[in-house]
Amino acid sequence: MRWTLKPKPDSETVSLLSLQLGVDKPIASLLVQRGIDTFEAAKKFFRPSLDDLHDPYLMKDMDLAVNRIEKAIAAGENIMVYGDYDVDGTTSVALMSSYLKTLTPNVANYIPDRYGEGYGISYQGIDFAADNDISLIIALDCGIKAIEKVAYATEKGVEFIICDHHRPGVEIPKAVAVLDPKREDCEYPYKELCGCGVGFKLIQALSSERGDPIDVLLPYLDLVATAIGADIVPITGENRVLAYHGLRVINIAPRIGFKSILDQVKKKKISISDVVFILAPRINAAGRMKHGLHAVNLLTEEDEAIALEFAAEIEKFNSDRKDADKSITVEALVQIEELKEQERYTTVVYDENWHKGVIGIVASRLTETYYRPTLVFTKSGGKLAASARSVKGFDVYNALEACQDHIEQFGGHKYAAGLTLETSEYENFKRKFEEVVSDSIEEHLLTPEISIDAELQFSDITPKFYRILKQFAPFGPGNMSPVFMSRDLIDTGYGKCVGAEDAHLKCTVTQLPAGPTFDVIGFNLGGKIELIRDRKKFKAVYSLDENEWNGNVSLQLKLRDIAED
Structure with a gap:
């Protein structure tokens, strides 16, 4: 994972907004990062009104x-x-x-x-x-x-x-x-x-x-x-x-x-x-x-x-979809391993028997696994149909446009597209797509990135801070759930792996020299437990979440990644 810390916004703008809204500077800083730098803009952000819709x-x-x-x-x-x-x-x-x-x-x-x-x-x-x-x-x-x-x-x-x-x-x-x-x-x-x-x-x-x-x-x-x-x-x-x-x-x-x-x-x-x-x-x-x-x-x-x-x-359709999606993903992963596809700049796989209805989901899973612009093909009415997915920062629609001599039709967006082509063009297209991507993609885009909004002290994480943070929702592209980084962390001695095959990391963490203590869960981070053992110092990237247990609600950190500090 690449950790990328966003630049700090202008301190004067943050101070002024903090004063106008009556919020702490970490909240004001997050708002300014999102382009919300006036009282009026903040009002529209926190209280979206149908009156703000365009004519x-x-x-x-x-x-x-x-x-x-x-x-x-x-x-x-x-x-x-x-x-x-x-x-x-x-x-x-x-x-x-x-x-x-x-x-x-x-x-x-x-x-x-x-x-x-x-x-x-x-x-x-x-x-x-x-x-x-x-x-x-x-x-x-x-x-x-x-x-x-x-x-x-x-x-x-x-x-x-x-x-x-x-x-x-x-x-x-x-x-x-x-x-x-x-x-x-x-x-x-x-x-x-x-x-x-x-x-x-x-x-x-x-x-x-x-x-x-x-x-x-x-x-x-x-x-x-x-x-x-x-x-x-x-x-x-x-x-x-x-x-x-x-x-x-x-x-x-x-x-x-x-x-x-x-x-x-x-x-x-x-x-x-x-x-x-x-x-x-x-x-x-x-x-x-x-x-x-x-x-x-x-x-x-x-x-x-x-x-x-x-x-x-529809619940039954969804259950069938999950089964098809799982089995095709397994077959696609085998195909990639056999072809050593991960050494390329692209992942392109094909099987004429794959269910056309789930190839988009499979393409997304393969992109998560190998982090390459990905195409999953299947047979459809005498032609080949594919779903394309991309990695952050790379425009797969433009890449397909550069390959259109081999494509019958295509459409979509920067990160997701669909196309059809003649069976005879599959190998030519595959070659051209690899050539276009390898010539145009920046190497660093082939490593997944965690974009970090701000470095945070544990003392900043208060119930009021989280209450305001929840009002940033609904989250999504352009307004992602805030991601934070903190340093000088140690496990208080309860760190362990949990879940099937010890896949997940669970611990209770404090910040040196004397910060508050928080429960932490890190899904699929069980393999990194050695980084926190024996009170080793580490740094973490996380989002904030509520954990409800036996009727009690407490703040917890949801880990994205950890590293030696």
Whole structure:
């Protein structure tokens, strides 16, 4: 692990903010690091308000999208809401269709089959619309590169509104409206919305046309918060406002579908990491193992008994997904070891029998293990399909762009992408990808980094300090849970390895010469116990956490890494 300590912010700014807010300097310092350096900015950070959301009409083509939907509603046209099969796509469809159904009954949902149709807008979906007298498709979380497909739909008398957040290509599809804050000609102030976030801006615009206050849309924010968490977009600006209020909805008045999932796992209070690790995998599992419409049906169901049946079904999909994910990961690791792939700058593996629905998860696991830009391929309808994942600081989307002579199609983000190619191009692509990455990646990016916010004295860690720290949530990219470093630590004599195969490190630690004492847990750090034995001095990187035991709640340090001091 590389330990990287962030630079200290300007001391005068920290002192002034500390005074204005009535908080200790370590808290003020963390805020200034996050770009929050005035009383007003801190107020917006700690009390995110729906009033801080941008005017949706600042997004290019928003007026065109609203006018076309209003026309469709007035004329009684059939509208199809089309979305990708992942969490962002299925929540987007649930959001848009449930809102539109308050305005018109003529709304159908469509999620492409992951295996039969693949990612994004499909000819099959357009044919379905044309055959069923559907004249308008609202596509969410996909469509920004669907030039030919939108043209094909136009020939069939079907019009498109596209709501996407992926990077556009050189050309924009000739749809009625293309809402995408990443369009170069779009001056929308916030560029990091997820697909469901762009969908929300469209319903915000539609709602404002009716003179409704923004609070009317609160019940939809549980879907937006879930998409924000699952799609790992920055939790800054507008996303922070939407995630904050969406989490409140999930915790206070969740829709029946979410309540049914949470009842299955016996979870009451939900944080953004619970969204990522509990809600998102289950919603995703439907599209991975069966069909994304199962997830949409659960998220829009209003009958509790039916929702519980759907949730049980999705729990089974998730269990099957876990089994497939584990077995494929094991096979991929064997393949890598045989090929000594870890000596390369990339990890690329392939097996025609791997389940297409879980190759993205496997790619993430391999990236964690070998810390290389990673691609996992499988066979899909006569071609090869892959999921790509990257390491921090390296743009895998740009690397794929440099390999596009060997790729049929690709799309995605800096750290995650998907692609398809002809079987005959696999070896050529693999060679080119290795060449592009080895020529462009900086060596230090191939070692995992722990980014440390600040060095902390144990005497700074008080109940008040932690109480304010909790209000920094929701955490995520752009606003990660603070990570600290402390030196001159010693174990008080109770250090031991715990868990299966003694994988984890548990100890009670104090700071010399006479700091307070804290319980410490270090997952997967059992192998480092020698560093703390016999009262050896060590330094640690950690985050703060609450430990509840027998009704007692105490602060504990959650270790990220330790080293000799």
